[in-house]
Amino acid sequence: MKEDQIFQDRRARINELRAKTEKMSHRQRTMMAVKHQEPDRVPIDNWMVPEIQTRTMEYYGCETFEELQRFLGTDFRNNYGPSYMGQAFKKYPDGTVEDLWGVRRKVVTYGKGTAHEGTYSEVAESPLANMKTVEEIEAYPRWASPDWWDYSKVKEDCAKYHPEYCVINVGDRLDRTAQLKPMMYLRGIQQAFVDLALNPKIVEAIRDRIVSYFTEYNHRVFKAAGGEIDIFMMGDDMGGQTGPLISLEMWRRYFKKGFKTYIDVAHQYGIPVMYHTCGDVKALIPDFIECGLDILQSLQPRATNMDIKQLKQEFGKDLCFQGGMDIQHTLPLGKPEDVREMVKYAMDSAKAGGGYIICTAHNIQVDTSIENVAALFEAYHEFGAY
DSSP states (O other): OHHHHHHHHHHHHHHHHHHHHOOSOHHHHHHHHHTTOOOSBOOBOOOBOHHHHHHHHHHHTOSSHHHHHHHHTOOEEEEOTTTTTSOOOOBOTTSOEEOTTSOEEEEEEESTTSTTOEEEEEEEEOTTTTOOSHHHHHTOTTOOOGGGSOOTTHHHHHHTTTTTSEEEEOOOGGGOSOSHHHHHHHHOHHHHHHHHHHOHHHHHHHHHHHHHHHHHHHHHHHHHHTTOOOEEEEEOOOBOSSSBSSOHHHHHHHTHHHHHHHHHHHHHTTOOEEEEOOSOOGGGHHHHHHTTOOEEEEOOTTSTTOOHHHHHHHHTTTOEEEEEEOTTTHHHHSOHHHHHHHHHHHHHHHOTTSOEEEEESSOBOTTSOHHHHHHHHHHHHHHOBO
């Protein structure tokens, strides 16, 4: 009984705030915001590493992550498409696993034996790394095919969340619709950037294979979904801490056409597009808008030029924004009052007129205290009401 009271006390603040502000379904709220209209409150998304998910579930006395999501009032539910249903990936004796592109990955543990222990998947072998010619690239036998997947359950998987929640088709994080990232997985990060500068024909050969795959794959996913996907998310990190990873001219030369193609495919099915990129990409934003992008995601606040207030003022008429909460400093190193001030600043800067979805700039990491996690979600509800 004493334990139950602890959980009730921890839940009380969020429950109280939600009762005052929520007047519509999660799906209605989100789609209004995407259309630059003001709903009852700012929509909330939740990105957490599994270790933080578990810790937060324990803190609030939730038995499942879905129960936690419902309690926190998050407005989105992810759909991973057919990625988990159609293909069994090859496992090797050394523990590495081969993905659909033939890239081998291994699980790496960090912070072992500490309170900050966690795991992630790291590229162990890039199969195109040592190839020297376009002919070798073209002859590679493991180019991914959209024929490999079973699309038959996509509609069912999305529809189970409707009409209550907003469904985002996100893909597997390591197989998300992109151009540069799969190129880096296949070729290796260093070699991919060398190619961008010195080997344009190799870049184009790899890129064209990637774009061709995702274009057809997404056509099939969207068709199979039968209108049950609310937002399509693609992601391709183009920004570093102080600016884009490549020049605007290089982005236009190699990636703009594919970027627009991906957006056009989703728009053919009436689906707005969210684009995830970390880092400072302000120089690319006018081109993103020209290509028809609906929602820019991440808004890494400690990257230069990514201040939410400035972005809203300059581009808020054309773009919806998602993200903006700092996982580099404020959440892991700040105090709960710092977290509250961060949320208040973002809400004051971006929520007017709709067009804002609040979330962390990436997954909340294991070095974040549970007190700061709790403060974050309380502040979302406290400052998000219209």
